[in-house]
Amino acid sequence: MIRSGRKRHWSRWLYRIQWLLLAIIALAVTAVRLGLLHYMTAFEVFKYAGLAAVVVALISILVFIWGLVKRHPEARSAALWAAVLGAIPVAIPLFVVGEHNFRAPPIHDISTDLQDPPAFEAILSLRGPGDNSPDYAGAEVASQQRNSPLYQDIQPLPLKMTVAEATELAAEVAQKLGWRVVAKSPNQGRIEAVARTPVLGFTEDVVVRVKKEGDGVKVDVRSASRARTFDLGSNGERIRTFLHQMRRRTERR
Known part of the structure; x- marks a missing residue:
């Protein structure tokens, strides 16, 4: 018997990519704490992974709007999760370091x-x-x-x-x-x-x-x-x- 069903939308890859980027950042943090990675190398990882997460978050916002217009709940949900996850690499440094300390x-x-x-x-x-x-x-x-x-x-x-x-x-x-x-x-x-x-x-x-x-x-x-x-x-x-x-x-x- 052949099963039929709606093909899953590609937007699910948006939050999968975000989880991957967050995992990379977490591994870099762990490596620095264990002395396995120089902090300057870690900062480069944070910079590029964080930038990639922001780009994916911006794309996700566009996909979310598209999902609203097309009444596509899966796309809306996936894009919303991706946008929220993309804010984490920006929010954590602001919370831990403080926005004012970036002007030090x-x-x-x-x-x-x-x-x-x-x-x-x-x-x-x-x-x-x-x-x-x-x-x-x-x-x-x-x-x-x-x-x-x-x-x-x-x-x-x-x-x-x-x-x-x-x-x-x-x-x-x-x-x-x-x-x-x-x-x-x-x-x-x-x-x-x-x-x-x-x-x-x-x-x-x-x-x-x-x-x-x-x-x-x-x-x-x-x-x-x-x-x-x-x-x-x-x-x-x-x-x-x-x-x-x-x-x-x-x-x-």
């Missing part, structure tokens, strides 16, 4: 003190030969940070407590934020920690310095990417979040 200057080392940035010490042993220099790059980087509207709020935090108390609090906040504290010296007013970015897991090193100032202390923070040369605002966002949490905890006391 091309630097990877952010500090609350641009004249005398806290120096890395204990963390130096964790860096490899291919990593960025742990030394602050100086006036050029400081000028880019100083002149960027994105970093105007990255300032030292004054607190009414002792150096040891502020250092202990800084270590507590760092651990609460998921950083790995590798060194803590309450008497010297220093902690050093390692943090990772949410999606790709880029390693970024952090040093917190606490100095006595007047009847309280001044907290300075420096966060620097270990491998990337352009951080898309991640180091500034980390410092901002840390200082906000420090401020909130002191207000509760």
Whole structure:
């Protein structure tokens, strides 16, 4: 007996292609986190796969309109799914990075003190030969940070407590934020920690310095990417979040 039925519309390939592109992006993310793929190669994958997903999404919108006019439910459904899937490679970076961070200057080392940035010490042993220099790059980087509207709020935090108390609090906040504290010296007013970015897991090193100032202390923070040369605002966002949490905890006391 010969079965008869309506032939499936070609539009189903639109969302199949989108799933394939999303799978490619997911594999690239996994490969970067596992150290199997260089982040610059991954960015190229994201760029071309994301662009292809947007193109397919635009075609899908046209197919959806055609499906409405021709009253073709299968084409409408397939095109709608493809358009939604095509928005994911655009939506996720905007959600994770933030639209404002795409305007960040091309630097990877952010500090609350641009004249005398806290120096890395204990963390130096964790860096490899291919990593960025742990030394602050100086006036050029400081000028880019100083002149960027994105970093105007990255300032030292004054607190009414002792150096040891502020250092202990800084270590507590760092651990609460998921950083790995590798060194803590309450008497010297220093902690050093390692943090990772949410999606790709880029390693970024952090040093917190606490100095006595007047009847309280001044907290300075420096966060620097270990491998990337352009951080898309991640180091500034980390410092901002840390200082906000420090401020909130002191207000509760």
